[in-house]
Amino acid sequence: MNISMKYNPYKVETQLWLNNENLMETTKFGALKHDRLQVWVEKLFPMLVEELNDDIFRFEFIGTLPDFEDVQLAKSIYPNIELVHVPVEEVADKFTQLEELVRMMKEGPFEQLKDEKIELNFQKALNSEFEIAVIATMSSGKSTLINAILGQELMPSKNEACTAKVSRIKNNPNIKNYSAVAYNENGEILKTITSATVEDFTLFNDDPAIHLIEIEGNIPSIKSGKVNLVLVDTPGPNNSMDGSHRQHTLSVIKSDDKPMVLYVLNATQLRTDDDLALLRTVADAMAVGGKQSKDRFIFALNKSDEFDPEKGESISGALIGVNEYLEQQGIENPNIYPVSAQIAKVIRKKKNDLNLTRSEKADYFAKDLFLEEPTMHLNQYAPLSPSVKNSIENQILKSNDEDEMVVHYSGITSIEASINEYLEKYAITSKITNAVNTFQRIIEQEDMNNKLKQAILGDSEQREEIARVMKKITKELNSGKKAQEFKREIQNMELKADEFFAPTNKKVFKLLSDISKKLRSNDKIKRYEAERLLGKAQKEVSMLQDDLVTDLEKTISDVLHSTAESYVNEYRTYIQGITSFESNKIKLNSWDKALTADSVDVDDLMGRFSYKEQVVVGTKTVRNSKRKFYTFWKKKYVEVDVYADVEFVSMEDLSEEFLLPIEEQVTNNIHNAIKFTKAELKRLQQFFIAEIDRLEEILKARVNEISRLADQREQLEEQLEENRKKQQWLDQFIEKLNNILELKEREVIKL
Secondary structure, eight states: OEEEEEEETTTTEEEEEETTEEHHHHSGGGGGTTSOHHHHHHHHHHHHHHHHTOSOOEEEEEEOHHHHHHHHHHHTTOTTSEEEEEEBOOHHHHHHHHHHHHHHHHHSSOGGGGOHHHHHHHHHHHSOEEEEEEEEOTTSOHHHHHHHHHTSOOSOOOSSOOOOSEEEEEEOTTOSSOEEEEEOTTSOEEEEESSOOHHHHHHHHHOTTOOEEEEEEOOTTSOOTTSEEEEEEOOOTTSOSOHHHHHHHHHHHHOTTOOEEEEEEETTSOOOHHHHHHHHHHHHHHTSSHHHHHHTEEEEEETGGGSOGGGTOOHHHHHHHHHHHHHHTTOOSOEEEEEOHHHHHHHHHHHTTOOOOHHHHHHHHTTHHHHHOGGGOGGGGOOOOHHHHHHHHHHHHHOOOHHHHHHHHTTHHHHHHHHHHHIIIIIHHHHHHHHHHHHHHHHHHHHHHHHHHHHHHHOHHHHHHHHHHHHHHHHHHHHOHHHHHHHHHHHHSOOOOHHHHHHHHHHHHHHHHHHHHHHTTSSEEEHHHHHHHHHHHHHHHHHHHHHHHHHHHHHHHHHHHHHHHHHHHHHHHHHHHHHOOOOSSOOSTTTTHHHHTTSOOHHHHHHHHOOOOOOOSSOSOOOOSSOOGGGGTTSOOOOOTTTSOOOEEEHHHHHHHHHHHHHHHHHHHHHHHHHHHHHHHHHHHHHHHHHHHHHHHHHHHHHHHHHHHHTOOSOOHHHHHHHHHHHHHHHHHHHHHHHHTSOOBOOOEEO
């Protein structure tokens, strides 16, 4: 049996054949046709074996190398299946083709396509930022890991938690030094440094007025290509007094755009309460979205070199323990990368001719551990795809430089390779698709316009018919009757918001209930124990509040976008009612697109509707307004049972007094978010109704232009010839544009 599969990551479309039978039409595979491969690739071969009732067949995969390697991994447990890869053009080829189209458009015959706004939109789609958020709890070595990636000492690195601000490092390989701009909470610039040092960032961290640090410089080891990569250093949940910093971290984890998250774990200190709270959010995000959601979370097990093989400690044993720990938090099959960030940083600093401290010199001379102990070749444990893993191993085999070998053994290059692979597999393909889409609507518009003009100029019968239809459309537009009906219909649409917030409401109160159960687990306990439990609960509530804020912000965005989409769909129906006059004489298919193709788009609408404003949808901290003894939980107490009376606390009363005002505040927060959303929905409605007048003016202008052409009594040969040449150019441009999103095959490789 021969199975052939073609997966297009740009169109997110799968084709699957058994000999000449299209399995996407005849089997349950059809439901997966437009799902990203990584969402269901692990089901591919079990489904095929079930469908064919056999596990012996030839499977040919037509697609990119990163996608093929996911298929290859999924097939690994089926040894009887013969797997063949038919390679296609990779993403680098697509970028070259896109840049050629931009040049072609600038030199083409259509003045309207030379508009700077069109190129600006194209560049915006191509150059949008892609974030990699680096998060961790105390003493994990997060700053050391970032410095190892940068190849120099830039972020402050101490034994205690030291990241107090959000720092965004934007990749710019064209500059030598790192520039930095510090902002306050209101987005105002407080300080600018053209050549920043670690001392500058230490001062930034200690300055309470600074809220955000924007850094620009080279991130040398991550091949971002056409992606505007931003490495984001975030304060851990245990060492940021600013709730908005935690909210930023939570927003990245939950984002529908699926940015990467590099979660740094301390190999020698797992199972902290702060980790548990953050990992719960990670687990929720990884539970949806299939393999892509799994791939975008990298767990870096730092300080892995502190395990001593001579004492029976092993990396493989530690990885089993970490895997079990993460699975206990609901994170299945995590991508865990053991790493020694310190040795990688030290060697890269030395390679870059940077001074080493006395301690770093000692670390450098301890590199023999990685050279002499095979179990400390950390790259061997990395869950990379076969080709990427083999590439690193080949670099080690070919290297005569011990320092370079140790950098690979440290595990840092494996993490960087994983980031590069994710960028190529997901981020860059999405960028290519978005860039092509910015062209397609505009080109479709010009194509229909030009074809309509040719029909008018070249065929007197069509000219008369189009003139007749334009008069009907003009009459309809001038009467304004349908426009008024449409506006009333939009105004009468029910603005639903409450149901969007129901899942958030349920989630938050379940977490509050869990906190209550923990507090009430003992009926009566000693006072100092009550204060310890209350302090722990206070941390959980603080995290919960930040979690609530990010959920509410995401829900507000979702309900606004969903409503805007429904408005746009209603508008398209309304326009079709105006322009779709039946005519057997007009030979063009969908000729009315010449009038309306680019008139409205959901993302464009939301872009013009949106604005920034400080809105309270939650609180950063929660305090008990009643002044009782347990409000002073932060103070230290010494309990001596022998010499003093022991004070006990009723945990049921404590729980009720502590949680009641919090529950009230949470309820108010959700109520305020719903109220705010309904007001925004009303504003969106009014904005959209006002848009109708602008869109109708555009429509009238196009109808007038076509009417003028149709009213001409003489055939203009010169103009007709010009339009024919323009059409040839358009046909060529459209063919090249469409080909960018197609898969062009290369030579076959058999495995």
